[in-house]
Amino acid sequence: MTTLTPTPQSWLRRRRGLLAMVALLIAFPFLVSIIVDGQGLGAVIANDQGNARFLQGLAIEIFILAIYALSYDLILGVTGLLSFGHAMFFAVGAYTFGIMLKTHEMQWVAALVVVLIAAILQAFLFGVVLVRVKGIAFALVTLGLASVFWIVIQSSDLQQWAGAEIGLQGVRAPVWFLDTTNERFAFYLVTMTLMILCYVLYLRIIDSPSGKVFHAIRENEDRALMLGYNTFWFKLLVLVIASVTASLGGVLHTMHQPIVTPNIAGLGFTVTALLIILIGGVGTITGALVGAAVYRLLQFYLDRWFGAASELLIGLAYVVLVLYLPYGIVGTWRAKAAKRKEGWERLRTLLSPGERPTS
Amino acid sequence: MTTDTKQPEKVSKQRQRADWLLENRARVSVLAALAFLFIVALAGLESKDWFPTIMQGLSVGALTFLVASGLSLIFGLMDVLSLAHGEIFMLGAYVGWTVYTRFDTTVDATVPLLLVIAPFTLMPLWQRMARWLRTLGRKWHFGIWILGLGVVYAAWYVIFAAGDADAIEGEVSGAGAGVTIIVSLLFVAAAYGLYRKWRSNDGSVESVKEAMSLTSWSLLALGGGAAITAMTKFPLVIWDAEDFAKSPSNFAVQVDLGTLAPLPADSFGWPALVAFVVLLLGGSLIALALSSLQTAIGDVAPLTRKHWTGFVAMVGLAIVLHLTKASLNEWVFGLSTTWRFFLAIAVATGLGFAVGAFIEVVLIRPLYDRPIYQLMITLGVGFILIELVREVWGRPEFTMARPAAFNGTGEGCPGQGLGGFFSGCSTVEVFGGRLRVYNEGFVVLVGALVLIGVTLLLKKTRIGMVIRAGVQDPEMVEALGINVRRVFTLVFAMGSGLAALGGVLAAPSIGLSSGMGATFLLGAIVALAIGGLTSFPGAAAGALLVGLLQQIIIRFGQTGINLPFLDEPFKPSPTVVPAAAILLMVVILLVLPSGLLGRSER
Amino acid sequence: MSLLRLEEVHTFIEQFHILEGVSIDVPEGDIVALLGRNGAGKTTTLKTILGLTPARSGSVFYDGNNITGRRSFDIAAMGIGFVPEHRAIFSDLSVEENLLIAERERGDFAAKEDFIFGLFPDLKRLIRLPGTNLSGGQQQMLAVARALVPNNRLLLIDEPSEGLAPVLIEQMMEAIRRLSSESTVLLVEQNFIVASRLAQHFVIIEEGRSIMSGAMKDLVDDDETIKRYLGAGTGGAT
Numbered sequence A: 001m002t003t004l005t006p007t008p009q010s011w012l013r014r015r016r017g018l019l020a021m022v023a024l025l026i027a028f029p030f031l032v033s034i035i036v037d038g039q040g041l042g043a044v045i046a047n048d049q050g051n052a053r054f055l056q057g058l059a060i061e062i063f064i065l066a067i068y069a070l071s072y073d074l075i076l077g078v079t080g081l082l083s084f085g086h087a088m089f090f091a092v093g094a095y096t097f098g099i100m101l102k103t104h105e106m107q108w109v110a111a112l113v114v115v116l117i118a119a120i121l122q123a124f125l126f127g128v129v130l131v132r133v134k135g136i137a138f139a140l141v142t143l144g145l146a147s148v149f150w151i152v153i154q155s156s157d158l159q160q161w162a163g164a165e166i167g168l169q170g171v172r173a174p175v176w177f178l179d180t181t182n183e184r185f186a187f188y189l190v191t192m193t194l195m196i197l198c199y200v201l202y203l204r205i206i207d208s209p210s211g212k213v214f215h216a217i218r219e220n221e222d223r224a225l226m227l228g229y230n231t232f233w234f235k236l237l238v239l240v241i242a243s244v245t246a247s248l249g250g251v252l253h254t255m256h257q258p259i260v261t262p263n264i265a266g267l268g269f270t271v272t273a274l275l276i277i278l279i280g281g282v283g284t285i286t287g288a289l290v291g292a293a294v295y296r297l298l299q300f301y302l303d304r305w306f307g308a309a310s311e312l313l314i315g316l317a318y319v320v321l322v323l324y325l326p327y328g329i330v331g332t333w334r335a336k337a338a339k340r341k342e343g344w345e346r347l348r349t350l351l352s353p354g355e356r357p358t359s
Numbered sequence B: 001m002t003t004d005t006k007q008p009e010k011v012s013k014q015r016q017r018a019d020w021l022l023e024n025r026a027r028v029s030v031l032a033a034l035a036f037l038f039i040v041a042l043a044g045l046e047s048k049d050w051f052p053t054i055m056q057g058l059s060v061g062a063l064t065f066l067v068a069s070g071l072s073l074i075f076g077l078m079d080v081l082s083l084a085h086g087e088i089f090m091l092g093a094y095v096g097w098t099v100y101t102r103f104d105t106t107v108d109a110t111v112p113l114l115l116v117i118a119p120f121t122l123m124p125l126w127q128r129m130a131r132w133l134r135t136l137g138r139k140w141h142f143g144i145w146i147l148g149l150g151v152v153y154a155a156w157y158v159i160f161a162a163g164d165a166d167a168i169e170g171e172v173s174g175a176g177a178g179v180t181i182i183v184s185l186l187f188v189a190a191a192y193g194l195y196r197k198w199r200s201n202d203g204s205v206e207s208v209k210e211a212m213s214l215t216s217w218s219l220l221a222l223g224g225g226a227a228i229t230a231m232t233k234f235p236l237v238i239w240d241a242e243d244f245a246k247s248p249s250n251f252a253v254q255v256d257l258g259t260l261a262p263l264p265a266d267s268f269g270w271p272a273l274v275a276f277v278v279l280l281l282g283g284s285l286i287a288l289a290l291s292s293l294q295t296a297i298g299d300v301a302p303l304t305r306k307h308w309t310g311f312v313a314m315v316g317l318a319i320v321l322h323l324t325k326a327s328l329n330e331w332v333f334g335l336s337t338t339w340r341f342f343l344a345i346a347v348a349t350g351l352g353f354a355v356g357a358f359i360e361v362v363l364i365r366p367l368y369d370r371p372i373y374q375l376m377i378t379l380g381v382g383f384i385l386i387e388l389v390r391e392v393w394g395r396p397e398f399t400m401a402r403p404a405a406f407n408g409t410g411e412g413c414p415g416q417g418l419g420g421f422f423s424g425c426s427t428v429e430v431f432g433g434r435l436r437v438y439n440e441g442f443v444v445l446v447g448a449l450v451l452i453g454v455t456l457l458l459k460k461t462r463i464g465m466v467i468r469a470g471v472q473d474p475e476m477v478e479a480l481g482i483n484v485r486r487v488f489t490l491v492f493a494m495g496s497g498l499a500a501l502g503g504v505l506a507a508p509s510i511g512l513s514s515g516m517g518a519t520f521l522l523g524a525i526v527a528l529a530i531g532g533l534t535s536f537p538g539a540a541a542g543a544l545l546v547g548l549l550q551q552i553i554i555r556f557g558q559t560g561i562n563l564p565f566l567d568e569p570f571k572p573s574p575t576v577v578p579a580a581a582i583l584l585m586v587v588i589l590l591v592l593p594s595g596l597l598g599r600s601e602r
Numbered sequence C: 001m002s003l004l005r006l007e008e009v010h011t012f013i014e015q016f017h018i019l020e021g022v023s024i025d026v027p028e029g030d031i032v033a034l035l036g037r038n039g040a041g042k043t044t045t046l047k048t049i050l051g052l053t054p055a056r057s058g059s060v061f062y063d064g065n066n067i068t069g070r071r072s073f074d075i076a077a078m079g080i081g082f083v084p085e086h087r088a089i090f091s092d093l094s095v096e097e098n099l100l101i102a103e104r105e106r107g108d109f110a111a112k113e114d115f116i117f118g119l120f121p122d123l124k125r126l127i128r129l130p131g132t133n134l135s136g137g138q139q140q141m142l143a144v145a146r147a148l149v150p151n152n153r154l155l156l157i158d159e160p161s162e163g164l165a166p167v168l169i170e171q172m173m174e175a176i177r178r179l180s181s182e183s184t185v186l187l188v189e190q191n192f193i194v195a196s197r198l199a200q201h202f203v204i205i206e207e208g209r210s211i212m213s214g215a216m217k218d219l220v221d222d223d224e225t226i227k228r229y230l231g232a233g234t235g236g237a238t
């Protein structure tokens, strides 16, 4: 609220919780190695088998999901654009990077540049759609575009590139710090850093003047228009940011997984993003991180305990969440922390969609 | 001053007219372009090919239409795009398949379901009871909460923890221990939360309401726990989907010949009488909980003879079914497959209707002020239905034998000409092309009948009038004294019933898989978007377009398209066929955001 | 004895506090005019009575019963007819269907047919036309006619003269006068001349509060009040 530029120190102080989390995340593999595996600190660096390695893998998946869900929260939660094609943002990053490395044997930096260009291009594609349609029609068109992508990468015509229904496999890590098999701890640190960077960046974006316009678009686009903002450019900006972020998640996914299956382009994976931000709290940004962790752990343990029935339980949990915890963990937490009634009221106004989806 | 206010109105009217013209120009040109494309495409086919292609298109279109019609009515009336609709289609197929091929299992499953549902006929009784509950003291409420939790815990234990015995030692019991710990912790936490709620209950309207809602949830848990436990302990004919998966063709042949012997009833579980009572009790508690969750003030209808008759009829039916199931099974398995198929259609459609009504009342209704969450919840319901189907019927894909009336071979087959459709043959030759009587005859016929039926319903009946009015302005309809919510429920149920009907119809021609719902939902959404989201004729036109387009592309995939700049004919692979329809949707939505026949909004 | 009474009604639309204390008394058999500037909350008051935008506090009494919090269809079915602003007829339905849909019991329309066509002879000629094809004035007549189909004791009429030519305004006034012999009317009217000639009582709403009420004949002479609260024709400011 002050006009003074915040010094780095004060910024750090305000982000104490974040720093503590980073420290904990760095220490996490070592702790697991010592306590659970009964091995030394060196075991983590030496990439030994054991719980430490396995749990790092799980954590990496959470980080990737968090990056992916963050970008969806920016589109849906913050700006209120109902896109059902978000999985495509992720999958384009994953497939482009994989194909560039494997089939075209590119340098990894060059491949990243190609991914970046692809991400921006697809954001523009969605942006063009936005010019014409809004609300539910936008949801349908994005669903349609993503489905087309999903169908195309599965088709046998593209077998040699995308691997058809099986998916993309045999992509080798181009540099050591992206090598999840042999340098797990390094890759762990890389994904974690990227996630934290995205998170901090998103927080800043939302606090910035543009971020205020994003909110305004969700609340009432006509009013934002009347205030003189050309909302289209702001929406395009949101799409570009989200697309680049999600593609980054896709790139990391390609590095982490032995096979990139076409599932990550399907509607199911968009629903995953939706579920994550619902768990965490729609529009809260922080909720994407919390949601990703809860979602992945829940999925992991439910699968372990209930086997095939776990998916059914996740579906039930999703329905219960939508009905009874619409503000998610972070949203509910914040609402409780703030002065009781007032907080609820504000949140409710923030969350109630300003327009009916038909318009 | 008055002229001042008039002028802009006049201008805007002129603009509206200009807009209208502009829009219709786009519409007309799109239609012309589509017609042109179709003619060119058909002209590119050999003469013996084009008639079957059109008929196959109609067949796929009819199935898509059955999904799209409900979707469009629901979306038009209540602004809910039900993404669970495809899965209801799938559910219809699976239920239909079960009635058709495993009638014995159907009977066994019907009995407990009937018993659980029966108490719902006595709604006024539960409403009165709920009112009485509201007057109870805090201690009573607290007691109910604890009891509710306890029963759920016990039920869970009976189902999961005790069921561990026959699982592999070690691993599973370890997991079982983990679950037990977590569930116990949850139990303690919930009990503590309830205790705090109870302490803070100060008798104000808000807190009574809160206590009441907690009580209702506890009752729901109680009833649900009882019903689920009893169902797992109910003597069902156990039949394994794996058996079928091992040899689908063998299975199908047995069904056709009527030689599929009903399995002997497994006599495990509880004595029938105990199961009966527990199921009834569970159903009653669920009904009570649901009626006490409703906070409407209105008066409670009196409990009349009608209600009791309904109740007794349902319980009686359950008992009769249970007692006579051996001879009933024998009789039904002795029927021709055609009759069994019609039975399957009836049962699946009815079940789809009921499931739709349930979804609307329990899940959609509380969210009318949060439309985006409605969309999300339908997604979740679809997800659950898929998983449910996978749990109950397993993952292997099924085929379903065509009913005898459409499956004749041998003497005099294939039938000739249009009359051949009634020859009882499985195929018929018309205009030099060969068609399947079931796919291209029966399915198309049913699709057309539904189109006519629903159109008549919309145009000629009072309920249709209300629906059309509600599509435009539900608030005004309500202001006329019509209970719009009830119409919503009816339409949602009807749409779901039609989707389920589509599922049964589709099963003999395309088989069953847990992915079939998603495929047809996508097709239906495309149809809807093409036709204009809220327009019923639009949905029909869109479905037709989608079906034709897909079949034409598939046909060209076989023959190849001779493009001037390519040496070899271009052959689109079958997997990309759905993509074509979706692209058509994207293009049409971008050119005409309100679809071909939809009303342009603003 | 008043047929309808509002006591300190507060209404929220989403988070906005729209009505901040509206009290109205409508005596049976009379016409009461609800006056106020654009955006004062007149339409919201009517919708609150019908439960379309339910009151958050305060009470609405109809015929001695507290109807606050009841469902809209329930309230309407007690005998309240609603003529919304902007001629909200069902444009997909034909004129006849627009009238038939308002029936609460089969045969309502047949019983009232002569009365309705007596008031609006034009409608008889248009009976088969789809609602979209009607002119603005015809739509307005249809909207009023629709509220007359069932036996309503109370009619809530929102700006019936809006956008009508002078001749049609006369016709509409005549119709309202005649139908008021059958029902009580709560009338929202921007055109003060029309309101003053029709109504026996008035209520003025200003920024969501009912600030003044009384007999219409007293208001007619009170130029000061008219200028201050009704803007004397300078409508259009929101």
Ligand SMILES: Nc1ncnc2c1ncn2[C@@H]1O[C@H](COP(=O)(O)OP(=O)(O)OP(=O)(O)O)[C@@H](O)[C@H]1O
Binding pocket: C013, C014, C016, C018, C036, C037, C038, C039, C040, C041, C042, C043, C044, C045, C085, C190
């Ligand atoms: N859905 C809504 N959301 C937010 N504000 C609303 C909504 N509907 C109405 N309002 C506000 O409520 C106030 C009262 O509106 P209302 O329609 O009752 O006015 P009115 O007196 O009927 O005006 P007019 O004479 O122009 O019809 C206005 O300030 C309006 O902006």
Ligand SMILES: [Mg+2]
Binding pocket: C042, C043, C044, C085, C158
């Ligand atoms: Mg108004």
